[in-house]
Amino acid sequence: MYALQHEPRDQVAFDHGRHYPTxxxxxxxxxxxxxxxxxEGGYEFWLDGEVVPVAAGASIFLPRGVPHTFRVISPGPGRNLTTPDPRRAGGILR
Structure with missing residues (x-):
């Protein structure tokens, strides 16, 4: 993951890769x-006890306050673009 310096109202997104099963x-x-x-790849998200598969080309919304994690489930690497709500992202990358 990349640490970014930004103003809280700026749009922030970061691209990162993962390998199974990290x-x-x-x-x-x-x-x-x-x-x-x-x-790229296939992911499995865990949101407060619910498992949600997400394939390449699809997106998932993770609401604030909900415990979550994810993992790559495809045999090759996975890559995703994460975009926190730009109005509230001031503390996410610090």
């Missing part, structure tokens, strides 16, 4: 929603 720990964003668009 995943970030279950976490919660208290102040911002996220939209994750899968660019």
């Amino acid at each position: 995943r970030p720990p279950v976490h919660v964003h208290h102040n911002e929603d996220e939209v994750i668009h899968v660019i």
Whole structure:
């Protein structure tokens, strides 16, 4: 993941890749929603106990306050574009 310096009202997006089976720990964003668009590979998202598969070319909305994580489930690498709500993203990348 890339750390970015920005003003809270700026549009922020970051592109990063992952390999099966790595995943970030279950976490919660208290102040911002996220939209994750899968660019490459297949992902499986866990949102507060619900498992949601997301294929390349599809997106998923992650509302603030909901515990979540994800992992690549395809045999090759996965790549996604993460866009936090630009109005509330001030603390997400610090």
